[in-house]
Amino acid sequence: MEEIEQTSSKQLRSLGQNGIVQPLLTDLYQITMAYAYWKSGKTKDHAVFDLFFRKNPFQGEFTIFGGLEECLKFLEKFHYSASDIEYLKETLPPSIESDFYNFLNTVSAEDVRLYAIPEGSIAFPRVPLMRIEGPLIIVQLLETTLLTLVNYASLMSTNAARYRMAAGNMKLFEFGLRRAQGPDGGLSASKYSYIGGFDGTSNVLAGKLFNIPVKGTHAHAYITSFNGFSELRNTCLEPKGGGPQRDLLQLALGHRSNLVPTFSVVESEASDGELAAFISFAIAFPDGFMTLVDTYDVKRYSCSSNKLFNVTPNTQSHNEYRFNLIPMPNTKRGQNNCSGSGLLNFCAVALALNDLGYRAIGIRLDSGDLAYLSNVARQFFYEISEKYNLPWFANLTIMASNDINEETILSLNEQGHKINCFGIGTHLVTCQRQPSLGGVYKLVELNSQPRIKLSQDVGKVTMPGRKDAYRLYGDSGHALVDLIQRSVEPPPELNQKVLCRHPFEESKRAYVIPTRVEKLLTLYWENGKIVQELPNLQQIKERVKQSLKTLRPDIKRTLNPTPYKVAVSDKLYTFLHELWLKSAPIGELS
Amino acid sequence: MEEIEQTSSKQLRSLGQNGIVQPLLTDLYQITMAYAYWKSGKTKDHAVFDLFFRKNPFQGEFTIFGGLEECLKFLEKFHYSASDIEYLKETLPPSIESDFYNFLNTVSAEDVRLYAIPEGSIAFPRVPLMRIEGPLIIVQLLETTLLTLVNYASLMSTNAARYRMAAGNMKLFEFGLRRAQGPDGGLSASKYSYIGGFDGTSNVLAGKLFNIPVKGTHAHAYITSFNGFSELRNTCLEPKGGGPQRDLLQLALGHRSNLVPTFSVVESEASDGELAAFISFAIAFPDGFMTLVDTYDVKRYSCSSNKLFNVTPNTQSHNEYRFNLIPMPNTKRGQNNCSGSGLLNFCAVALALNDLGYRAIGIRLDSGDLAYLSNVARQFFYEISEKYNLPWFANLTIMASNDINEETILSLNEQGHKINCFGIGTHLVTCQRQPSLGGVYKLVELNSQPRIKLSQDVGKVTMPGRKDAYRLYGDSGHALVDLIQRSVEPPPELNQKVLCRHPFEESKRAYVIPTRVEKLLTLYWENGKIVQELPNLQQIKERVKQSLKTLRPDIKRTLNPTPYKVAVSDKLYTFLHELWLKSAPIGELS
Structure with a gap:
């Protein structure tokens, strides 16, 4: 099999992007909002949006962040083509002023800044995976495409990482192309399952484009x-x-x-x-x-x-x-x-x-x-x-490939087996247990004023203002807590008591003395350019592995995992709740 | 990669196909098999494959067939590029004879014939959606890509058709791009939910490429x-x-x-x-x-x-x-x-x-x-x-758009509501209840000899030989049964008794007197060309609607639907069971 899975000896091919990732791969309302903002004279408004999720997938307590490189590549080519604008002119109401199309024609991501946690890192609910800043209209126009590129990539990487943990040192190959949701569902699955811990794929195009080992024999x-x-x-x-x-x-x-x-x-x-x-x-x-x-x-x-x-x-x-x-009963011997x-x-x-x-x-x-x-x-x-x-x-080698999912692997482990390799399709690539990550993109600041989105569901209230996030580590090397702060606050200090508060439950507070502090959000995009050297797939894969090692085993386990703590600073707590009070309706008892 | 990046939206518009749909979008084993066949001198072998599914999705009793046009477009451009062959040379074992790559270089779908049921038709388990005939190696090489193009397209069309039935005359819009499985998962979802009965999408690129109505206001x-x-x-x-x-x-x-x-x-x-x-x-x-x-x-x-x-x-x-x-308890009035x-x-x-x-x-x-x-x-x-x-x-208009699925719509109907439009995302596009259709591609004949694949699970035994399928209608205009026959048999005759047999249960037989007989499989591809005029999306959408009307309501209902009958002719029954006996192992009692 080494022969068959042998990969290119050439240098990593420069990774490209599916041609359908383009500015029109978005919801129409982004463009109608752009017009309404433009028409209201809000072209100079400066916005800060957070991209985050509210719940870890698969009843687990961690998520792997994927899709950053795709997002940056999208920013690189973010502009509307002549045919895009022609289509929009046909599609939007005729009352739209033609100057708006001239404006759209000039749109680019040059004035946008994008901060993100490194691709392949473990991530947790509410902690921004990305913070995107820039002209309100532009940053709003990016929403859907960024979510599309992050949601499935992160879901898939997380799913693969979970299979990897269940399978220990066994070889894992992704075989799901034929059952994936669309051709790109298959291609993305191959890429992100590799990042999440798989050893290769059956998908030849994924091999060619991403330099992933490919594997296969016969049907x-x-x-x-x-x-x-x-x-x-x-x-x-x-x-x-x-x-x-x-x-x-x-x-x-x-x-x-x-x-x-x-x-x-x-x-x-x-x-x-x-x-x-x-x-x-x-x-x-x-x-x-x-x-x-x-x-x-x-x-x-x-x-x-x-x-x-x-x-x-x-x-x-x-x-x-x-x-x-x-x-049938009439079987004859020797027939x-x-x-x-x-x-x-x-x-x-x-x-x-x-x-x-x-x-x-x-x-x-x-x-x-x-x-x-x-x-x-x-x-x-x-x-x-x-x-x-x-x-x-x-x-x-004994490879097994029939309808395998995370539970099957765990059950086989319990039964005792002699398999040393799995080929996994449908359940891996469609993420059977939860087919979508509910990543969202929320306005948190406009022209230096914080913005909050309230909700009937407390868990859906957004954290207002421009924020930073830190991961605090303890003596054992394990991550203790992710702490979200206002960006204007100084970072938590090493070996000093840091007050970590539950964002909504007043009485839940704890002091943490970190032996290591990791700033989670880094600037990746500024002045129309990627400003960090991007890791290759192999390096992202390695980050997943190392990142998971910083998590206590009880947080990673399949059954009843311990929740990892995400906290806010005392200042952010006060800021959030004051704004909440200011924004929330008061009833009248009469 | 260059092929993908050069796929401008203009090209996409004319091709109507994502640039990543190309011959390498396949499982490696198709290519290793091709080499083994080639090496064994089987280049002239003539094969017949059936593409079919074994179970309707979503606990329902019907499926909508989607993806045919995409398959035909794939056949049109089916050839390996110089860079594909270069990649394969690097990837496959060095022992592979270089003449094989010369052979691959000449491969096309010119000698392939593809029969299919019309896109947008209702379809049922075991009845071939497509029959693909031609040189064994070529037809085998098409497998994964055809399955990828049909599986999700059919699943999505079916899901949308079910939402449509649940929603009656309400307007339905697909809003799922950000939660889809990859960018193309979103694009395919927009296309096939429109076919299945939706009124439009929020996805602007889908609007541009497929001329689907787009909708959206603001966030x-x-x-x-x-x-x-x-x-x-x-x-x-x-x-x-x-x-x-x-x-x-x-x-x-x-x-x-x-x-x-x-x-x-x-x-x-x-x-x-x-x-x-x-x-x-x-x-x-x-x-x-x-x-x-x-x-x-x-x-x-x-x-x-x-x-x-x-x-x-x-x-x-x-x-x-x-x-x-x-x-917090300290809320002040008027604050x-x-x-x-x-x-x-x-x-x-x-x-x-x-x-x-x-x-x-x-x-x-x-x-x-x-x-x-x-x-x-x-x-x-x-x-x-x-x-x-x-x-x-x-x-x-009162539009609702929060976490809607088929059950929500049915439950809202029961509660009584005044909504007249739904915007539906995650559950629609990821097909929450069943994220994949298990379509398969099976060899049924080689060099005019029938082939059978046995299985522990009787339901997985394949129907051997080249076959045709007919839909028999009764007086009421409703479809009564889908009948699979050997291709050498004459078609069922109007107003004549036709013996329809259960494929595996000997005693289950029925006579049907059809008032209309529809031949299901039509030739779509021959001599390297599409040989039927293809319907546009609007016409496929209309076919879904008309096709569903031919199904009795109890077959279409959500709760405990009546199974639609799929039968085999008496001749096919005998042929299948004789071959099964010949192929199945006999034990020895000693």
Whole structure:
């Protein structure tokens, strides 16, 4: 498989952006608001917006921030084309003054400043992921596109990071393109699952554009496209060390006969079509031999009655198969000779390849009881490794790829399994447990005056004013709290008591003495340029890993995680509540 | 990357396709299989694949087929670029023969034939949405991209059609871009929700590319960006019929004072910032005046004690607000003057606009108890329409847009509401109830020999061989059954008994006498060209509507819908089961 997943030796390709990311990829109301602001003479108004989310996804207590680079690339090319303006003229009411279109024509992100936390960092509710400052109209026009670029990227990175934690050191590959929400849903999923901790993807375009390792062998169709040996136009392969070609099929058939006692099978039950498919695949990829073994049947038993009726929970689904598969009662013995045993055929070909100096990679299980089947397979690999004195055979890759999600991985861990690689599709890329991150973009300051958005739901009240955020660390190196302050306040000092307050519950306060203080928001965009050197994907991936290490294990666990604390400074608390009182309605009791 | 960046919006407009839809947008295993097939000399093998799904989404009993046009456009441009081939050379094992890349270089969809059911048709499990025939290698290489283009498109169209059925004649707008799965998730959602029955979208790029109506007014930020009247640099507006400008603010203030008795409010509680925002928006869009009314408070009560404590379930959340909003006990009367009443301010401005000959559009509710608030608003509109003798005022639009899903609409219908328009985001575009359609692509015939894929799960056994499908209609005009046959069979005849069999349950059979027979699969692609005139979006939308009319209501209902029947011909039944017996393993009892 190393051969197949081999990546470019070239330098990182300069990352581009999906062509549909453009200023019109926005909600119409951004443009109608722009006109109303323009018409009201608010072109010089200076606004500060916060981009943040209110709740961690997946019932977890952390989020990974993704999408920053995409946002910056969007700013770089933020201007309306002639055809955009032509379309808007057709679409907006005819009463709109034509000078507005001249204004739109000049719009760019040059006067915008964007602060953000580093891409790949852990992030928490209410703490701004980005603070965007600049002319009200321009900053408002950016809203939808920035949210689109951040919401799914962060959701996906977080989902992948959770799978990574569940899977420990197992290899993880993203296989979700066909089930993703739109072509770009697939492409973004590949990119951000890699950032979140996956080892690669099946998506070739993601490999090409983002230099992510790509992985893949074959589908069931490949196996079913072979009926028997007669379809093999070539069965010979040159040994790895050179020399005359040898007949791989004959070698494999010899091994298959020898393996029959080990597998306790009747050889005639092994599918010749499957073996033919394996042989042809091995000849094409002698150094990358990895096959699906469940097209016909992973492992066939001889049905000695004690095995047949000795049904344990783990083996049940496997044994039932024998009887469910043929619902009709008139089955005649000997009627068919293409029943299969993927494991037997795989081992036969792997041993034949070994005769020629090649090492097989392993198998993929795409159905059935994965814990059970992986144990069966590993046991055979072990027995063969002993019998043939081939230590590497015991460590062949066992990949599983059927409907895997975070819970499946945790459950497999509990059951005990011998899988060392997962291929994960639908549930990963669609983020089954929560298909969207509710990131929002809120005006917090206008012309140096704070702005607040009240709500029936206290949790939805916004934090007014321009703010900064700090992460305070304790002795253990773990993050203790994220502290949001007014930007005019001095940063928290090292080794000094810092009062951290709950933003809404008056009595919830705590002193924290930080041994390290990390300023979370950094300037990334100013004067029309990216002003930080951006990390590559590999570096962002590494940041996710390091960032998660600063989080206590109980905050990261799947079941009932401890909430991480997000606090406000005493000054911000007072500022918020005074403004709230000033803005909130008072009733009259009469 | 260069290919993507060069996809200008103009090109997109003519191609109608996201630039990332290209041959490398696929799983790597398609390409490794292609090499293995090529290496095995299978370049001339002729394959037939079916693209179908096994289960309707959303616990429903129908699916809308979407994505066909995108698939055909993909076929039109299906060839590997020089940079694609360069990337593959770097990525695949060095042992791959260089002639394979020469072969890839010549690959196109010219020898492929694609049959499909018309886009926008209702579709059912197991009935092929598409049948793709041609050289095995080529047809296999198309798999992932076709699935990506069909799965989400069909899921989204189906979801939208379900919302449409739930919403009856109400207007429906898709507002989901910011919460979609990637930029294209948003763009595809806009397109296919329009096809499925929505009236438009907020997504401007979707409007531009697909000629879909776009809709939008303003966000809460627009309201909070105004603090008071002093910020209005202009308050005058020319009457619709011409003549000297008049002061809209003064007119509105006059109306607001007059409306106070109707609304039973204290005028000082109405937010002046909100009114200022409404005035500026009305001046910008005098013919399109529609506003959010819940930035501060939709409707403020004077707190006569009987109203305050007369809490009914419908009003509970609304009344609680008054006390939850200010958690601190030290509130002083008269301390603030910017509490708001969106309805009061809206009506004041709407009446002022009316003085100048303009008709307001309506309001948007984005929080709170939507059924209750819509009834309150409609009641005021009605009272004002009576009081001012303005019949149209009673029919102002009430749009709701807070976290709407299919269940919310059904529940609002039960509660009784006065909403006539919904703006729907997250749940629509992410297809909350089921984020992916499990469409699959299966080899069913190779070199005129049928192929079958067995499975532990009977429902996953594929239907072998090249097949056609027919929809049989009864006297009432309703579809009775979809019948799958072998392609070699003659089509079912009108007014003749047709034996329809359950594909797996031997005893389930029925005779159907069709009064109309519709052949479902039509040839769309042959000799490298689209061979049908393709409908535009409007026509596809119309097909969805007409197609759904052919389904009995009990099949379409949300709760416990009746399954629609999909049957096989007697010949296909026998063919399937004989092949199954031949292919399935037989155990040995010893």
